[in-house]
Amino acid sequence: MERRRVVITGLGAVTPVGLTAVESWQAVKDGVCGIAPITQFDASAQKVKLAAEVKGFVPEDHLGKPEAKRMGRFTQFAVVSAREAMADAGFVMGEEEADRCGVIVSSGIGGLSITESEHDRGLARGWDRVSPFYIPTAICNMAAGQVAIDTGFRGMCSCPVTACAGGTNAVGDAFHYIRDGYADVMLCGGTEASVTPLAIGGFTSMKALTQSEDPSRASIPFDAERSGFVLGEGAGILLLEELGHAMVRGAKIYAEVVGYxxxxxxxxxxxxxxxxxxxxxxxxxxxxxxxxxxxxxxxxxxxxxxxxxxxxxxxxxxxxxxxxxxxxxxxxxxxxxxxxxxxxxxxxxxxxxxxxxxxxxxxxxxxxxxxxxxxxxxxxxxxxxxxxxxxxxxxxxxxxxxxxxxxxxxxxx
CATH class of the missing domain: 3.40.47.10 (Thiolase/Chalcone synthase)
Known part of the structure; x- marks a missing residue:
């Protein structure tokens, strides 16, 4: 079987250190720490007080108000990042290409905040009164599904749920899918938005999270004083293309994916x-x-x-x-x-x-x-x-x- 070459031509990201891939990379080059006290809920009664939240993200700035309302935060991150990756790549799909373009976007937990709020609603008002949008906004695969709907990509659409390895599996699987000839273009990556009381509590009880209240001594990989990770959120989406496809349209190329x-x-x-x-x-x-x-x-x-x-x-x-x-x-x-x-x-x-x-x-x-x-x-x-x-x-x-x-x-x- 021919091993086709695969390149990265578009990048999009929403992270704790930037609202675009460009902003995020500049912050990383500058050594900016995105860890701070939790703001998405009152964490005063919990042992863990810090998280790496996305800051200043207003969904309505990127999505229509009805559209944003019908997406979980993790899906909003993914769709916004995918749009950035598409624009960055300068990729406009022709109708005849739709079946050769696919999506693989991971989420480890999906819309946990939606589950928490709808559970509260069900307790208060009765279980048959939960939102009809609960299931289609909370399930893990919906970020991938909404990215496909938004772009019109009609090829393979999948969501690896492999915890902390999911985003890597998504990119690797997309790479092999193009390399082996099943697609020419893939949007791939991962998204997460799980800074919630239940997630923080669950990770805390299993002793996975640091309880440091000093952002500069919380997420300290390889340091002898490390005491657990800091929960973050955001999304990263890459546009992968078969090399010939990218060169025909004169795309800029960031790097080549060569192994997985x-x-x-x-x-x-x-x-x-x-x-x-x-x-x-x-x-x-x-x-x-x-x-x-x-x-x-x-x-x-x-x-x-x-x-x-x-x-x-x-x-x-x-x-x-x-x-x-x-x-x-x-x-x-x-x-x-x-x-x-x-x-x-x-x-x-x-x-x-x-x-x-x-x-x-x-x-x-x-x-x-x-x-x-x-x-x-x-x-x-x-x-x-x-x-x-x-x-x-x-x-x-x-x-x-x-x-x-x-x-x-x-x-x-």
Whole structure:
């Protein structure tokens, strides 16, 4: 089977550090922290007081009022990001192309805030009085469905629900779908909007979230004092195209997608294998998929959640794949700025990885103070830096043991 080449031609994002992909990337380059006290509900009675919320997002500025009302916040983020990616790519679909254009957009939790509010309504008014829009606005796949409706893309439309690996799985699956000839264009990525009392409470009770009230010491991946992740929200959408399709229309190209690996730890509901072997296999598969040597990889955008088990396990995984070369790599976590955006994380981080390659810039792991002997690689501490890199990995490791790794290549025409 012919292995067609796949490139990234459009980017869109709504994140805790910016309302567009351009704003978000500039903030990451500047080392801006998007973590602050929770504003979407009164968290005074809860142990966790911080989150990485999207700030200043007014749905009606982007969507018609009736349209916005019939979308959950996670869907609003996705549709707005998809529109940005389409405009950024300068892509206008012809009617004859619709069946060759598809959508894969992940969400780990979907419209949880809608479930919470409709549950309250049902208790107060009776269960048959909940909104008729409850189900079609809350279900996880609706972001993908609404993006397809908005664009008219009639090819495959899917929603991987693989927790924190979902955004990476969406991009990887879209890459293979185009590469293997099933589509020419795919909008792909992830979205999440779960800064709610129930989500914060659930993650708190399982001891996954930090209870730090200092934004500068909350999401601190690879730091010896890390104590859990910070819940984030937002969306990242990429427009992928078959190379020939992109070149015919003169599209600008950010980077090439060249490898993808996905595995499962098959070990524990929430904890990764301590030796990082599942993540290691995903990275090794991505490198093999691209038909390159491990030493050609210069940067890894780490999953880097700021939990003890994840950061130590991911470091072990990188050492297992790259051996001594691991100490020559740079591996930073942009979650130090965005928090953990769950199903959106891998997509937003794929965007940052593509832009790292384009700009020759490695984003920092900010607020890093205390080295951990278990995490002894170059985590680009505190200050981003220029570096010429040709291949970069983006990792995602999710609850349920889901592991995904994307390998991107610098575009050189």
């Amino acid at each position: 690996g996905a595995t499962c730890d098959a070990y524990h509901m929430t904890a990764p294998r301590p030796d990082g072997s599942g993540g290691a296999k995903a990275m090794a598969i991505a490198v093999a998929d691209a038909e390159i040597q491990p030493e050609e990889v210069g940067y890894i955008n780490a999953h880097g959640t700021s939990t003890h088990l994840n950061d130590a396990g991911e470091t072990a995984a990188v050492k297992a794949v790259f051996g001594k070369q691991a100490y020559q790599l740079a591996m930073s976590s942009t979650k130090s700025m965005t928090g953990h955006m769950l199903g959106a994380a891998g997509a937003v981080e794929a965007i940052f990885t593509a832009l790292s390659l384009r700009d020759g810039f490695l984003p920092a792991t900010i607020n890093y103070q205390f080295p951990d002997p278990e995490c002894d690689l170059d985590v680009v501490p505190n200050q981003g830096r220029s570096a010429e890199i040709h291949y970069a990995l983006s990792n995602s490791l999710g609850f349920g043991g889901h592991n995904g790794s994307l390998l991107l290549k610098k575009w050189e025409a």
